[in-house]
Amino acid sequence: MVKKKGILHYVWKFITFLFDLLVSFLKFLWKGIIWLLSTLYSSMVKKSEKVVIESKKPKAAASFSGFSELESSQGELANFEKELYSGKSLIGLVLGARGSGKTAIGVRILENAHAKTNLPIYSMGLSTSSIPSWIKPIENLSEVQNHSFILVDEGGIEFSSRNSMSDANKLLGELLLISRHKDLSVLFITQNSANIDINTIRQVDYMLLKTPSLLQLDFERKKIGDIYEKAKAGFEKYKRELGLTYIYAHNYLGFVKSELPSFWSTNLSKSYAKK
Numbered sequence: 001m002v003k004k005k006g007i008l009h010y011v012w013k014f015i016t017f018l019f020d021l022l023v024s025f026l027k028f029l030w031k032g033i034i035w036l037l038s039t040l041y042s043s044m045v046k047k048s049e050k051v052v053i054e055s056k057k058p059k060a061a062a063s064f065s066g067f068s069e070l071e072s073s074q075g076e077l078a079n080f081e082k083e084l085y086s087g088k089s090l091i092g093l094v095l096g097a098r099g100s101g102k103t104a105i106g107v108r109i110l111e112n113a114h115a116k117t118n119l120p121i122y123s124m125g126l127s128t129s130s131i132p133s134w135i136k137p138i139e140n141l142s143e144v145q146n147h148s149f150i151l152v153d154e155g156g157i158e159f160s161s162r163n164s165m166s167d168a169n170k171l172l173g174e175l176l177l178i179s180r181h182k183d184l185s186v187l188f189i190t191q192n193s194a195n196i197d198i199n200t201i202r203q204v205d206y207m208l209l210k211t212p213s214l215l216q217l218d219f220e221r222k223k224i225g226d227i228y229e230k231a232k233a234g235f236e237k238y239k240r241e242l243g244l245t246y247i248y249a250h251n252y253l254g255f256v257k258s259e260l261p262s263f264w265s266t267n268l269s270k271s272y273a274k275k
Helices: 002-056 077-084 103-117 168-182 222-237 266-270
Strands: 068-075 092-093 123-125 135-139 149-153 185-190 206-209 245-247 252-257
Touching: 068 077, 068 222, 077 245, 077 252, 092 103, 092 149, 103 123, 103 149, 103 185, 149 168, 206 222, 206 252, 222 245
Parallel strands: 092 185, 092 206, 123 135, 123 149, 149 185
Antiparallel strands: 068 252, 206 245, 245 252
16 A cells, blocks of 8 residues: 555656646747747837838938138148048047037038048947938947048947947047058047047047037147137137138148038937937
């Protein structure tokens, strides 16, 4: 009798084990089905969002519109523009107050560069749905092809782990490291240079200065503050000119104005990327 109870006991334990195994398998299978459906749904949503974004993109082809000179204190504007769109690796820095037109001139230069050279064009920090398909938005600098032009708008980037950067100084430093190696032309937009290392600034080939904010000069690096101080009278003189910019380069110093990009919009002026 004890034997029979023992056998039944082990049989019952075996049946219980098989039942628990089946339940675990069904749970695992259910989780797998949920994960698969969730992944498929997420993929469909992303594709749908991408289609919507693509449908909203401006269809305009790149058109060239050069600077109009207002006042020159050194060099020829034509020589500066020729070098700017020559296709060789140059590093540019755009500085100025919020709302002064930094993004506008940056994107205008992108459009001119593509119209002139047909180089691959990239951007970081621009509203994805507000730029034409010939500007490729990126999240990582490794995505940039050799021999191309890239615009980085610091004001439109939410610095996070996806960029492997935490501030403008690190991002610009990384750009400088890869620009010569990859033969990139880089235009970096920031509100001021206070957080950018002076050794990094020394490697910049040209600067485009927009109207400064009220207290901006108090927090700028001394050299850039000095440049702004010398240009102060010109900013006051031409303050009513739309697209006003002071160019500071080795081959040109002067005030110019520029047209908005052909596909300009309010969303693009706000910069923030929504990917």
